[in-house]
Amino acid sequence: MSEPVAAPATSEKQLSNKELKELKKKEKAAKRAAAKSGSGPGSGGSESAPKAKDSNGKTPTNSHVKKQLNSAKIIEVDHKVPKMFGHLETREQRISSSPQIANIVHPKILALTLKISTYKIVGSTARCQAMLEAFKDVILSYQTPDNTSLQRNLTSHLSHQIEYLKTGRPLSISMGNAIRWLKQRISTIPIDLSDEVAKQQLIEEIELYIQEKILYSDKVITQFASTHIQDGAKLLTYGHSEVLKKLFKYCALEEKKSFEIYIIDSKPLFEGKKLARELSAIPNIKCHYNLINSLSTILERSDIDFCFLGAHSMLSNGRLYSRVGTAMIAMASKNKNIPVLVCCESMKFSDKVQLDSVTLNELGDSEDVINTKPFVKTGSNLKQFLDSLENKEAKKPQQQNSKKDKKENTVNDNESSVLQNWRELKTLNILNVLYDLTPPEYIQKVITELGALPPSSVPVILREYKTNA
Structure with missing residues (x-):
């Protein structure tokens, strides 16, 4: 069985170690392709990996979660974003996620993501505090899998929650600092400590972080x-x-x-x-x-x-x-x-x-910048002025109204909405930075x-x- 490797004289040239590694990689890739093709027409490449891991009872890794989120993003959609800001994600690209990700996300994180994406919770401090409160529930309901430790697996479990939280809005600086602090505290938990005691210790440290870094800091700042x-x-x-x-x-x-x-x-x-x-x-x-x-x-x-x-x-x-x-x-x-x-x-x-x-x-969403409601209440002077303008427009010759602009440069300004068809205007971009x-x-x-x-x-x-x- 070892003749092809041990007897280089029979081959045209002896393969180096690097070439042997490349050959093994190609063989593994061919085996994976054959396994995917034989698994049936309904099994795609992005879905076969999580199914195999779920059947073995293993939790998806953080890199796999990122791949699923990236594959679920909307890319080839015209959002009318200028090329100068084309590298920034739009709201439509962030809120799309696959159901496999949602299955491993805590309900508190799901609710928090919805509130943040709809601007129910606004502000760097409020978002950071709400995230830490949600992490307390995540840690309470966490169960360490077999053949692993809390110090290693809890960090990966929180990473899944964080990746889904990013689909609502990008993390603020305060949220990123708090996440780094929490992961550092998890890594310093003694290995011989029981899970229940370790989880209670983490929850107490989160409460202390909120008290010191947010509540107490605001009191000191107000005094200064x-x-x-x-x-x-x-x-x-x-x-x-x-x-x-x-x-x-x-x-x-x-x-x-x-x-x-x-x-x-x-x-x-x-x-x-x-x-x-x-x-x-x-x-x-x-x-x-x-x-x-x-x-x-x-x-x-x-x-x-x-x-x-x-x-x-x-x-x-x-x-x-x-x-x-x-x-x-x-x-x-x-x-x-x-x-x-x-x-x-x-x-x-x-x-x-x-x-x-x-x-x-x-x-943000460009629709938020556009006026979607007409005037409802107007003062007497303003009402008279608007009525006079309408009368002047009615007296103008109808020849001026017969001129038609191009469809892509026409603004539909009616009572129900202003700039309602702005997406049809090729020369108009509305940016909400x-x-x-x-x-x-x-x-x-x-x-x-x-x-x-x-x-x-x-x-x-x-x-x-x-x-x-």
Whole structure:
């Protein structure tokens, strides 16, 4: 049996070790192809592997989960995304997933993914806290398979949940930091510890992480930032931030300060409405709710003392990564010599370096940017003006109306919807980018639970965070 290898004289040339390995790989590939072809016409390549593993009672690996998710994504669909942003995933590509993945995902993760994808839970802090609460239920219901240990298998089990969670929305920086911390804590569990004790220990550490990194950090930040708010101060903020809401409530209710706050808001989520609704119920706070197109008017007519901004993340080069429109607010405030203060927990700090908001970003649904509702309520003056315009249009010669534009450049502007057929317009692209970058020169100070520092000191906070993690 060993003659072909031992007697090279009978062959034209002796095969090297590398060539022998390549020959064995080809033989294995041929065997796999023959097995797939003989398994029946209904067994595809992406479904045969999980069926074989399930029959043996083994859990799919994390790499296999990623392959299933990637194969389920919608690729060849025209989403009218410009080529400059073509590398970013659209919402349609993220929400598609295969049923094999859903079978190994915990119900809490399924519910959380649905809430995050439909923007029921918005905000980096809220999403991170909800994810950790869901992980507590996942760990409680986890059962270690035979012939393995909790320290190794639980990390893989959580990876399956995380991969499905990414189909709702990309993970925030705070969620990524919390996941890395949790996996590191799982790897340090003693091997001789029982599963029940280990799971209870992990749940207690998750609760402690929420208390220290989120709740306690917000309290310390509010105490540091409250020194900048005085009686009769005029403040400017943008959108909704959980730590800023706690700050304004702390100054009004605990320190009994009276001040005005101008809340700037924008489409598509209108997060500032929630902040305005909660702060308007406090007697000491006078709220002004405005859209972002009135920013220049507010800065001209109002003597703003400070501009407070929330953060999705602080990058290591001192740039602020936050909801789209934040950079314009900071730039306009800096132009009027208004100090810009950013309140951000240390768990949102990232060691990434980003120079623009195109390389890494998140795309929302373009339909959210379009007005889908017509005017319902109009004032008397506006109503008279609109009626006069309609009368003028009716008196125009019908020859002007006889001109027909091309179908691909015609906008169907009716009462039910504005830009209803925008996808048919070849020259129109509507892009819903969710985040932007604010340069550090527009930010005066970053207030964290570790103190108030300039943006250039972000690497110092990163080192402190890693040592205390």
